[in-house]
Amino acid sequence: MANKTGATIELLNVSKVYPNQPEPAVENFTMTINPGELVMLVGPSGCGKTTTMKMINRIIEPSSGSIKIDGQDILTLDQNQLRRNIGYVIQQIGLFPHMTIAENVAVVPTLLGWSKDKIRARVAEMLELVELDPSVFSNRYPKQLSGGQQQRVGVARALSADPPVMLMDEPFGATDPITRERLQAEFQQLQANIGKTIVFVTHDFEEAIKLGDRIAVLSKRSKIEQFDTPANILANPASEYVASFIGEGAALKRLALMRVDSAVESGNATGPAISRDENLRVALDSVVLNAGRPVPVVGGGRVSIESISAALGIDVSRLGQ
Amino acid sequence: MTVQATENVSTSYSQPSDRRGGFYTAKRFGTPLLVIAALGGLLLFLYSRGEPDKIEAFALNWDYMLAKIDEHIRISLFSAIVVALIAIPMGIVISRSKSRIVSAVVLGLANVGQATPAVGVIILLALTFGIGWATAVAALVIYGLLPVLRNTITGIAQIDPNITEAARGMGMRPLQVLFKIELPLAVPVILAGFRTALVFSVGVATIATFINAGGLGEVIVVGLKLTRPAVLLTGAIVVSCIALLLDWLAGLAEDALRPKGV
Amino acid sequence: MGKYDLSLIWPFFLDKLDEIIELSTEHVLVVLISVLLATIFGVSLGLFAWDKPLLRSASIATAGVILTIPSMALLALMIPTFGLGWVPTLIALALYSLLPIVRNTVVGLREVPEAVMESARGMGMSPLRVLLSVQMPIAWPVILTGLRVATQLAIGIASIAAYVAGPGLGVYIFKGLSMLGAKNALNFALTGTVMIIIIALLFDALFILIKRLTTSRGIRG
Numbered sequence: 001m002a003n004k005t006g007a008t009i010e011l012l013n014v015s016k017v018y019p020n021q022p023e024p025a026v027e028n029f030t031m032t033i034n035p036g037e038l039v040m041l042v043g044p045s046g047c048g049k050t051t052t053m054k055m056i057n058r059i060i061e062p063s064s065g066s067i068k069i070d071g072q073d074i075l076t077l078d079q080n081q082l083r084r085n086i087g088y089v090i091q092q093i094g095l096f097p098h099m100t101i102a103e104n105v106a107v108v109p110t111l112l113g114w115s116k117d118k119i120r121a122r123v124a125e126m127l128e129l130v131e132l133d134p135s136v137f138s139n140r141y142p143k144q145l146s147g148g149q150q151q152r153v154g155v156a157r158a159l160s161a162d163p164p165v166m167l168m169d170e171p172f173g174a175t176d177p178i179t180r181e182r183l184q185a186e187f188q189q190l191q192a193n194i195g196k197t198i199v200f201v202t203h204d205f206e207e208a209i210k211l212g213d214r215i216a217v218l219s220k221r222s223k224i225e226q227f228d229t230p231a232n233i234l235a236n237p238a239s240e241y242v243a244s245f246i247g248e249g250a251a252l253k254r255l256a257l258m259r260v261d262s263a264v265e266s267g268n269a270t271g272p273a274i275s276r277d278e279n280l281r282v283a284l285d286s287v288v289l290n291a292g293r294p295v296p297v298v299g300g301g302r303v304s305i306e307s308i309s310a311a312l313g314i315d316v317s318r319l320g321q
Numbered sequence: 322m323t324v325q326a327t328e329n330v331s332t333s334y335s336q337p338s339d340r341r342g343g344f345y346t347a348k349r350f351g352t353p354l355l356v357i358a359a360l361g362g363l364l365l366f367l368y369s370r371g372e373p374d375k376i377e378a379f380a381l382n383w384d385y386m387l388a389k390i391d392e393h394i395r396i397s398l399f400s401a402i403v404v405a406l407i408a409i410p411m412g413i414v415i416s417r418s419k420s421r422i423v424s425a426v427v428l429g430l431a432n433v434g435q436a437t438p439a440v441g442v443i444i445l446l447a448l449t450f451g452i453g454w455a456t457a458v459a460a461l462v463i464y465g466l467l468p469v470l471r472n473t474i475t476g477i478a479q480i481d482p483n484i485t486e487a488a489r490g491m492g493m494r495p496l497q498v499l500f501k502i503e504l505p506l507a508v509p510v511i512l513a514g515f516r517t518a519l520v521f522s523v524g525v526a527t528i529a530t531f532i533n534a535g536g537l538g539e540v541i542v543v544g545l546k547l548t549r550p551a552v553l554l555t556g557a558i559v560v561s562c563i564a565l566l567l568d569w570l571a572g573l574a575e576d577a578l579r580p581k582g583v
Numbered sequence: 584m585g586k587y588d589l590s591l592i593w594p595f596f597l598d599k600l601d602e603i604i605e606l607s608t609e610h611v612l613v614v615l616i617s618v619l620l621a622t623i624f625g626v627s628l629g630l631f632a633w634d635k636p637l638l639r640s641a642s643i644a645t646a647g648v649i650l651t652i653p654s655m656a657l658l659a660l661m662i663p664t665f666g667l668g669w670v671p672t673l674i675a676l677a678l679y680s681l682l683p684i685v686r687n688t689v690v691g692l693r694e695v696p697e698a699v700m701e702s703a704r705g706m707g708m709s710p711l712r713v714l715l716s717v718q719m720p721i722a723w724p725v726i727l728t729g730l731r732v733a734t735q736l737a738i739g740i741a742s743i744a745a746y747v748a749g750p751g752l753g754v755y756i757f758k759g760l761s762m763l764g765a766k767n768a769l770n771f772a773l774t775g776t777v778m779i780i781i782i783a784l785l786f787d788a789l790f791i792l793i794k795r796l797t798t799s800r801g802i803r804g
Contacts, residue, residue: 057490059486059489079492080493080494081492083490083492084492085492088491090483090486092481093483094481094483094484094486094487095484095487096484096488096501096506096582097484097506097580097582097583098505098581098582099582100581100582107488107493108492111492111493111497141582142582157491167490351644433784435735435739436738436779436780436783436787437779438738438739438740438742438753438756438776439739439743440746440756441756441772441775441776441779442776444756444757444760444772444776445759445773445776448759448760448763449769452763520651523653524655526653527653527656528655528743531757531760532760537656541655544659545662545747550663553662554659554660556656556659557655557659558660560655560656561651561652561653561656564651564652564653564656565648568651
């Protein structure tokens with residue numbers, strides 16, 4: 001499975017029943033995840049989202065149903081071989097405190113029997129990928145790193161053997177808001193380059209919108225309430241439940257997903273120009289800061305309250321009141 | 322279950338040493354200095370008294386003392402090694418077992434064992450199996466087993482489950498998780514238990530003299546029975562110095578073997 | 584074990600009941616007195632030293648050295664000065680009991696979260712007041728555990744005291760040894776040992792009870 005980015009993951013009627021518990025933790029969960037896709041599982045705590053994810057690398061064994069990666073039933077594979085081909089990042093990170101950063105990142109390549117030289121090169125490559133200078137960090141121990149740095153090492157460790165699939169369980173949940181924003185932005189960048197198939201569990205809907213290609217909103221027993229792109233979920237929540245999960249300001253959240261491109265109108269404007277690649281949320285902020293007057297767009301044209309409203313299909317001047 | 326030494330009723334001092342920081346701490350040099358001072362003071366005292374009387378001369382000569390020291394260290398170290406060879410694998414097996422009852426029973430037994438007086442154990446063993454070296458070793462082993470066993474179990478149990486889950490999630494086999502993750506992380510706690518066992522051994526070996534197993538207890542007993550305080554003090558001071566030195570050495574080993582990142 | 588007849592232990596026990604009760608009482612008394620002495624001294628030392636780094640580590644290190652000394656040797660060291668019997672036993676046991684008491688007092692007092700200390704001070708409590716009405720109650724379970732460990736230690740070590748003509752059930756254990764080969768040897772040694780274990784377990788239960796009764800419900804584990 002190595003040296004290939006992304007794999008298809010198919011879950012079919014997957015259930016998990018714990019002995020001595022009346023209700024299943026996960027019931028008849030079915031989902032197909034495309035190669036290179038980042039799917040967010042969102043739901044309240046206890047809804048079974050983590051259980052669902054952990055069945056993919058068999059940290060939790062499914063009670064029934066089938067899980068296939070690239071068409072191969074994972075229940076027929078040796079579970080340790082399977083796990084060596086799935087990157088795994090958890091909220092508590094679980095770095096090995098008695099190993100250096102380099103040794104931590106080298107664990108799976110070592111298990112896979114790579115040569116020493118190859119491992120050394122790979123470790124350096126991975127640390128650079130997560131923006132940690134190998135010459136500085138390789139020989140440090142986890143406790144000498146900040147929480148954000150530890151989490152980056154966690155990601156580097158999960159990616160080190162170039163697995164086609166990554167499982168991430170609230171990886172940024174334990175960091176402070178500013179660090180989280182940075183890690184999310186870096187991770188977005190990273191995923192754009194590596195294109196893994198990622199199952200990402202979170203209870204933070206904002207995070208799901210920001211990072212996900214598709215979002216599955218889950219309720220009890222891991223029931224899928226809606227499984228769609230962030231924009232579609234924001235625009236058309238399938239149920240009250242989903243709507244309540246989105247919470248206030250769905251329109252503003254959607255704006256953050258749309259590019260300035262989609263709302264450029266012709267005309268002139270004065271004020272600081274904004275880039276076409278920015279999102280409309282930033283554009284709206286600029287307009288508001290410009291006392292409600294349209295602002296110019298780099299490369300020609302402008303955006304105004306009206307053009308943004310037209311792009312969104314809602315009168316934005318009434319938002320936030 | 323975390324190892325909270327202060328709440329750990331069953332042992333008085335089975336906790337990892339907290340010597341961090343540099344090599345040159347007071348504790349590192351405190352023990353040897355104390356031992357040198359005690360032995361120096363003892364020698365000064367003995368020589369300042371002049372010639373020992375005939376009875377004292379029986380014990381207060383180098384050949385006899387060195388032989389007793391040798392016996393004492395031999396029996397203590399030998400038992401401690403036997404203890405490690407039995408208790409560590411046993412602790413691992415018990416911590417592998419899924420049932421919590423097993424480790425609860427073992428820890429409960431350990432507590433009762435702690436309450437059993439060493440002299441009772443050693444004398445009961447002697448009454449049952451006869452006196453001598455082998456019986457003494459058996460008593461020392463029984464007595465030292467508990468701290469090492471308990472610390473092996475708690476040392477493994479205290480490891481953050483997220484760390485072992487991460488290891489499993491990366492595809493380590495159970496034995497790999499044990500040898501690469503769990504044991505290295507449990508080393509400080511296991512060694513602390515071993516250190517306690519070692520100190521116990523030296524102490525119980527002193528009592529072993531009652532069942533003719535030699536050692537420095539014999540010197541103390543001779544001093545007591547023949548009312549020769551000089552002999553009694555010599556035996557007591559020398560055996561105390563051995564206990565302190567072995568404890569100190571074990572502490573050094575503990576520092577050296579502690580995984581660096583921990 | 585052929586030489587010894589275990590079936591005789593119950594008649595033996597009944598026959599010697601008065602003596603057994605007397606020795607057990609002695610054993611309990613010697614433990615109580617020495618742990619009490621160690622508590623008075625150890626807790627005071629802990630209260631005084633907990634926030635003074637040098638004194639704190641010096642007292643814990645000293646108590647640690649004492650505990651490392653084999654019990655036989657410590658008892659022997661007492662004899663030239665204090666002679667035989669109760670006095671050297673009490674002093675040796677008290678010295679042994681010091682480490683758990685001092686250490687747990689210091690650790691308990693230091694474990695009180697800084698935020699709690701700060702808000703106590705912020706409310707205008709004097710340092711003594713903070714110590715007595717905030718730190719002590721929070722540290723109490725840990726200190727009590729220290730007393731419990733000290734008591735267990737003292738119960739076990741007290742059995743050796745019989746060898747220096749000290750009191751307690753050790754007398755029976757050594758009697759067993761001195762009668763090696765005789766019919767009642769095992770009965771004596773076994774009775775002494777088992778009674779000591781029973782006393783230790785009773786004390787342990789007592790401490791669990793005291794802990795439950797005297798620990799604030801808010802911090803009971």
